[in-house]
Amino acid sequence: MTITITAFERSPDGGKGLARDTRVRWALEEVGQPYEVRLVPHPQMKQPDHMGLHPFGQIPTYEEDGLVLFETGAIVFHLAERYGHLLPADANARARAITWMFAALNSVEPPILDIFIAKILEGDKPWAAERVPIVMERVRQRLKLLSDRLGDAEWLDGKFSAGDLLMVSVLMRARPSGALAEFPRLVAYVERGEARPAYQRAFAAQLAVNTA
Ligand code: GTB
Numbered sequence: 110m111t112i113t114i115t116a117f118e119r120s121p122d123g124g125k126g127l128a129r130d131t132r133v134r135w136a137l138e139e140v141g142q143p144y145e146v147r148l149v150p151h152p153q154m155k156q157p158d159h160m161g162l163h164p165f166g167q168i169p170t171y172e173e174d175g176l177v178l179f180e181t182g183a184i185v186f187h188l189a190e191r192y193g194h195l196l197p198a199d200a201n202a203r204a205r206a207i208t209w210m211f212a213a214l215n216s217v218e219p220p221i222l223d224i225f226i227a228k229i230l231e232g233d234k235p236w237a238a239e240r241v242p243i244v245m246e247r248v249r250q251r252l253k254l255l256s257d258r259l260g261d262a263e264w265l266d267g268k269f270s271a272g273d274l275l276m277v278s279v280l281m282r283a284r285p286s287g288a289l290a291e292f293p294r295l296v297a298y299v300e301r302g303e304a305r306p307a308y309q310r311a312f313a314a315q316l317a318v319n320t321a
Pocket of ligand 1: 127130154168179180181
């Protein structure tokens with residue numbers, strides 16, 4: 110049984126680890142599963158072969174023994190369910206860790222992505238100069254509450270979980286705007302995630318692709 114994921118042939122970030130295959134690579138490393146990567150040139154993502162795997166023509170996808178998945182949250186959840194390690198055994202602790210997975214993807218990632226949309230995709234619009242500070246303030250408010258909740262804890266709820274893996278991955282995208290740096294506890298939290306050997310292996314693997 111071989112696990113195959115897809116990734117950008119060349120990530121637009123040049124290997125900073127911000128494209129979403131990195132979080133899937135990280136989860137695979139955490140659960141100790143070997144995997145192969147099929148690199149997809151951007152135009153090919155919109156062709157029928159790839160659209161058959163991913164309805165929105167994006168990366169990453171996940172293939173394993175006839176199973177095809179898309180959406181990084183679903184892929185990380187599947188890996189945690191099938192291979193263990195990333196979710197606690199206790200039912201209530203497990204439910205809370207899953208709640209943090211949803212929080213990362215539904216409550217923290219969208220405002221952070223809005224920074225990229227406002228600055229880059231819509232940066233040339235006449236209203237961009239007014240919109241960017243509004244979007245930044247919304248991110249600040251969300252990060253402040255997250256930082257307060259984390260406090261001085263190492264991870265969001267006890268041991269490192271899939272919730273932390275996704276939250277750290279999402280927070281990394283707030284770094285280029287400077288928003289993350291305003292919250293030292295979150296900076297340290299992200300650094301703890303990045304220091305994990307599994308993350309280091311995932312990062313190195315995507316970097317090798319993007320600097321080859
Ligand atoms: N909700 C989906 C998931 O979590 O799997 C989102 C998947 C997604 O957005 N994929 C992006 C993609 O395929 C790549 S990761 N885009 C091509 C397209 O839509 O045509 C997003 C991404 C891209 C670039 C950077 N970067 O340069 O820093 C970071 C993240």
